[in-house]
Amino acid sequence: MPKKILMLVGDFVEDYEVMVPFQALQIxxxxxxxxxxxxxxxxxxRTAIHDFEGDQTYTEKRGHDFTLNATFADIAPEDYDALVIPGGRAPEYIRLNERLIEIVRHFAQANKPIAAICHGAQVLAAAGVIKGKRVSAYPAVGPEVTAAGGEYAQIGFTEAITDGNLVTGPAWTAHVEWLRQFLAVLGTKITHEEAAGAKA
Known part of the structure; x- marks a missing residue:
């Protein structure tokens, strides 16, 4: 059954981390x-492109513009089945919005599916919803996860982790596994049928 999903973004959200799940979940x-x-x-x-080019941390470049399709002030979190929090630069400032923090707490308290990737865990930590949970994030966010009472999961950059209703990953390089696990938590099943006229 299709779900209604809320995605929390802000200026300089990571380009891939907003574009890919926004499109893939609709697909x-x-x-x-x-x-x-x-x-x-x-x-x-505006979005930012975070890339891994051999430096000790990621590089950052200007990305695309991303058009919002709903109005923050009109959001009623009880109308949504799940939550997605992309990373990038946005989490460090959107977590300062108390209404946004209340929205995140609603999803956690109602045990609705939540997916966060990369710096998205900064919002989860600020909301105080990861105590006792295993959480992946970009490594630089690991101390914030630990300080908020979560267990930082140091996994590979193409991996993701599910703990109950929460699905997290370290960066956009984990999209395939992160989205696969989130779809499983949502109860989404993708089936493949043989095309008509295909040879057996």
Whole structure:
């Protein structure tokens, strides 16, 4: 059954981490609303491209513009089945919005599916919803996970981890596994049928 999913974004959200799940979850048949504090449907957020080019940390470049399709002020979290929090630069400032933190707490307290990737765990830590949970994130966010009472899961950059209703991954390089696990938590099953006229 299709789900209604809320995505929390902000300026300089990581380009792949907003674009790929926003599109992929719709391809899987779900409805996705992307919102940003103090912005409305039709407004844009700028994105940042984080890449791994051999330095001690990621590099950052200007990405695309991403158009929001819902208005933050109109959101009623009880209308949604699941939550997605992409990473990038956005989490460090959207977590300062108290209404956004209340929304995240609603999903955690209602035990609804939550997916966060990379720096998205900064929002989970600020909301105080990861105590006792195994959480993956970009390694630089690991201390914040630990300080919030979570268990930082140091996994490979193409891996993801599920703990109950929570699915997390370290970076966009984990998208395949992160989305696969999130779809499983959502109860989404993708089936493949043989095309008509195909040879047996």
């Amino acid at each position: 899987a048949g779900h409805e996705v609303h992307a919102v940003c504090p103090n912005k409305r449907a039709g407004d844009k957020v």
